[in-house]
Structure formats: C-alpha cells, structure tokens
Amino acid sequence: MLGAYLRGDRTVELREVPDPEPGYGQVVLAMRACTIGDSDLRSIYREHRGTGPEAYRGVIAGHEPAGEVVEVGPGVRRLRVGDRVAVYPVSGCGLCAECRRGYQVGCMSPSRAAYGWQRDGGHADLLLAEERDALPLPEELTWLDGACAACEFVTAYEALCRIGVSGRDRLLVTGLGPLGLAAGLLGKALGVTVVVGADPSPERRKLACDVGAVDFAVRGSDEQLTGLLGPGAETSIDCSGSGAGQPAALRHTHRWGRAALVGEGGTLTVDVSDVLIHRQLTVVGSWLSSTWRMAELLDHLARWDLHPEQVVTHRFALADAAEAYATADTGTGGKVGIVWTP
Structure with missing residues (x-):
C-alpha cells in the first residue's frame, strides 16, 4: 500500500x-x-x-x-x-x-x-x-x-460543553481556521444567539461568513470587538493559539463569563487581577476530548443534520x-x- x-x-x-x-x-x-x-x-x-x-x-x-x-x-x-x-x-x-x-x-x-x-x-x-x-x-x-x-469538531465541542454555551449566550471565537469554524457552527447548533469571529486573515473571515459559522467577522481590534459586543460576550473560545487572540478572547468576555482556551501554542501575558479576578471569569483549558464525547458528537451531528x-x-x-x-x-x-x- x-x-x-x-x-x-x-x-x-x-x-x-x-x-x-x-x-x-x-x-x-x-x-x-x-x-x-x-x-x-x-x-x-x-x-x-x-x-x-x-x-x-x-x-x-x-x-x-x-x-x-x-x-x-x-x-x-x-x-x-x-x-x-x-x-x-x-x-x-x-x-x-x-x-x-x-x-x-x-x-x-x-x-x-x-x-x-x-x-x-x-x-x-x-x-x-x-x-x-x-x-x-x-x-x-x-x-x-x-x-x-x-479532531477539530470534537475539540471545539468538548470546550463548548465545558463552558456550558446555551441560548443565553453570545459567543466570541478568536481564530477562524478550521477549529474556529467548527466552534462557530457548533455554538449555533447548541443555541448561542450570536457568534462573533475575529481573525486577521480576510480569506478566513469571508469563509467563516460563507459557511455560516459566524454572524459577524472582524479583524479583531479592541474597538471592533467592543463595538459588536459592548462589555463582552458571555462566552468565548480562543482557537488561534496566538499571543494576540488569547488575550483578546479574555478581554472581551463579559464579567462572570466563561472562556475556553483551545488553540495550541502562543504565550499568554495577562493582568490577572484586572482581566481575570476582578471580572470573575471562569477560564478553561481544553485539550481534544474523550472517546465518549466524540461518540456523542457523531450522534448529534446526524440528528442536527450538521455536516x-x-x-x-x-x-x-x-x-x-x-x-x-x-x-x-x-x-x-x-x-x-x-x-x-x-
């Protein structure tokens, strides 16, 4: 072979x-x-x-x-x-x-x-x-x-389950590669009301909109994200694995919000008191998933008619x-x- x-x-x-x-x-x-x-x-x-x-x-x-x-x-x-x-x-x-x-x-x-x-x-x-x-x-x-x-879809699904996304929430996705696309599509399937995506690549922003993974796609400046999300999204997921995308996801998560770090790589420097403690954030690091969660996802994808x-x-x-x-x-x-x- x-x-x-x-x-x-x-x-x-x-x-x-x-x-x-x-x-x-x-x-x-x-x-x-x-x-x-x-x-x-x-x-x-x-x-x-x-x-x-x-x-x-x-x-x-x-x-x-x-x-x-x-x-x-x-x-x-x-x-x-x-x-x-x-x-x-x-x-x-x-x-x-x-x-x-x-x-x-x-x-x-x-x-x-x-x-x-x-x-x-x-x-x-x-x-x-x-x-x-x-x-x-x-x-x-x-x-x-x-x-x-x-890989990408079960990784995103695990993280979204762990931060408990639902119809109560907006979702911010930083990084619109395949993992970010998966996060946006699954977030919508799980009921989030609005998905905002951030990525410096115009090609990836366009693709994210074309496949319906996001409702809004921006380069990701603080001004752009504040204009769309105000004090922040209730949930966020970083799929970029970059030192720019990770802090942006945390800064633009609402007080008492939940954030997942999924993208591999990057070095994160953050003012812990200002960004995390005083804003009461829950931050989850999530690595791939489990076999039982993957089996669950495959069944859900078929039921949701999500491909x-x-x-x-x-x-x-x-x-x-x-x-x-x-x-x-x-x-x-x-x-x-x-x-x-x-």
Missing part, C-alpha cells in the same frame, strides 16, 4: 509499505478520508518539534481518519467488516486515570501513541486501529464529516499528498482533506 511520511522540512515522502495485519482487538480500515490538522503542520510538517513520548516517530502521517472496516483481528467484539467508523486520534493504555475517563489524549503511560505521530496514521490506503478507538460513523454523515469530527464537511475547501488524492500539505500550510483556506473513492 501507499503511505505518506513527513520529513520535517515541508516535504512529503510517499512510500510503498506492506499492508497491515490485525492483532488481538485490532481492525484494518480501508481509508476513505483523512484530513490535515494544524498540529500536523506546526509540529511535524514544518519541523519535528516534539520530544520524548510526544515526538514524531517517523510513522505514516494523518491523525484524523475515517474509513471502512475490511478486516478484524481475534478478540474484536463490536465491529464487523463493512462498518463505517471515525477514529479517535490517540490510543492510550486503557488503564490509567485519564484513559478510564475516556480522555486517551492525556494518557500517562509510555505506551500512549497518537495516530500519525507515534503509530501509523490515516494518510495511507489502509490503517491498523484498535477497536476501542474506532467509533461508529452514522450513515447520515459522509466520510469527510467523520474525519473532521475526529463538518462544509468547512473542507480542498480535496486531494493520496498521490497528491505533497500538494495537499502545501495547500494547508498557506493558512488561508478551510480544512484540507485526502480522500479515497470506495
């Missing part, structure tokens, strides 16, 4: 490798869609930044897979050949406190392995996955829906993976996906 590897110098290397064989509790998936995440670009494609257990181990890339079960190993109890699944991005030990909560992303064991980082991922024709990581993909959802849900695929602006075949990564690296469009024809 063909697999894509990232060398850390903005280069994609395609290799022919043996087909995987399932072991105990494992399944083999024929890949149908696997999108490219910002963390792939930041920490693997541009350079290999991780160290220790988080380091990229020279495996097949792609941590947002969706595919069809084509082979099952011994001990598989739930899945059958032909089942449609989306794959949770991290496979944990299953025994530590984080795994027992369903948050394999925070697994504390050296055996923790993220797909596309420490174990082979979805940018290949076939993927070897643990049965526990493969979640049923409702028939109402497309393969790209499942791939998008596996994450709408944030995908570019589709490529696996043979064109180098062009797919280069396109995603421009940072001006929406989600980029690698897709297969069943």
Whole structure:
C-alpha cells in the first residue's frame, strides 16, 4: 500500500509499505478520508518539534481518519467488516486515570501513541486501529464529516460543553481556521444567539461568513470587538493559539463569563487581577476530548443534520499528498482533506 511520511522540512515522502495485519482487538480500515490538522503542520510538517513520548516517530502521517472496516483481528467484539467508523486520534493504555475517563489524549503511560505521530496514521490506503478507538460513523454523515469530527469538531465541542454555551449566550471565537469554524457552527447548533469571529486573515473571515459559522467577522481590534459586543460576550473560545487572540478572547468576555482556551501554542501575558479576578471569569483549558464525547458528537451531528464537511475547501488524492500539505500550510483556506473513492 501507499503511505505518506513527513520529513520535517515541508516535504512529503510517499512510500510503498506492506499492508497491515490485525492483532488481538485490532481492525484494518480501508481509508476513505483523512484530513490535515494544524498540529500536523506546526509540529511535524514544518519541523519535528516534539520530544520524548510526544515526538514524531517517523510513522505514516494523518491523525484524523475515517474509513471502512475490511478486516478484524481475534478478540474484536463490536465491529464487523463493512462498518463505517471515525477514529479517535490517540490510543492510550486503557488503564490509567485519564484513559478510564475516556480522555486517551492525556494518557500517562509510555505506551500512549497518537495516530500519525507515534503509530501509523490515516494518510495511507489502509490503517491498523484498535477497536476501542474506532467509533461508529452514522450513515447520515459522509466520510469527510467523520474525519473532521475526529479532531477539530470534537475539540471545539468538548470546550463548548465545558463552558456550558446555551441560548443565553453570545459567543466570541478568536481564530477562524478550521477549529474556529467548527466552534462557530457548533455554538449555533447548541443555541448561542450570536457568534462573533475575529481573525486577521480576510480569506478566513469571508469563509467563516460563507459557511455560516459566524454572524459577524472582524479583524479583531479592541474597538471592533467592543463595538459588536459592548462589555463582552458571555462566552468565548480562543482557537488561534496566538499571543494576540488569547488575550483578546479574555478581554472581551463579559464579567462572570466563561472562556475556553483551545488553540495550541502562543504565550499568554495577562493582568490577572484586572482581566481575570476582578471580572470573575471562569477560564478553561481544553485539550481534544474523550472517546465518549466524540461518540456523542457523531450522534448529534446526524440528528442536527450538521455536516463538518462544509468547512473542507480542498480535496486531494493520496498521490497528491505533497500538494495537499502545501495547500494547508498557506493558512488561508478551510480544512484540507485526502480522500479515497470506495
């Protein structure tokens, strides 16, 4: 089969490798869609930044897979050949406190392995996955829906649930990349009355309006946000991972409001008394999600008739993976996906 590897110098290397064989509790998936995440670009494609257990181990890339079960190993109890699944991005030990909560992303064991980082991922024709990581993909959802849900959408959903957004609230989204688009769309599905988005990119602001993720999109100056939100939105979520977007989200959250920091990276400097304590803010740091929350989201997406695929602006075949990564690296469009024809 063909697999894509990232060398850390903005280069994609395609290799022919043996087909995987399932072991105990494992399944083999024929890949149908696997999108490219910002963390792939930041920490693997541009350079290999991780160290220790988080380091990229020279495996097949792609941590947002969706595919069809084509082979099952011994001990598989739930899945059958032909089942449609989306794959949770991290496979944990299953025994530590984080795994027992369903948050394999925070697994504390050296055996923790993220797909596309420490174990082979979805940018290949076939993927070897643990049965526990493969979640049923409702028939109402497309393969790209499942791939998008596996990372950006479930990350945004987790954070929005943790700050309790509802019809009482307005929502400020700083950073309108794929994660910000997901936050806006899901915020509306959860009932928020108005979504205001901030991003310095005019292309991303336009896309956010075009897909209906935001009601207003601005560059993000204090004057613009104050003009739209007055003393602030009841809820906010930073999806930028930048030292500009993070403090803007906090400054423009209303007194007694709730803010989530989700975008990776950035260095946050804030006057703690003035911005946080005296304004009684609740601030949550939220990292990916849990397997149970992802299963919940997939069911909700089908029921809401909400299709994450709408944030995908570019589709490529696996043979064109180098062009797919280069396109995603421009940072001006929406989600980029690698897709297969069943």
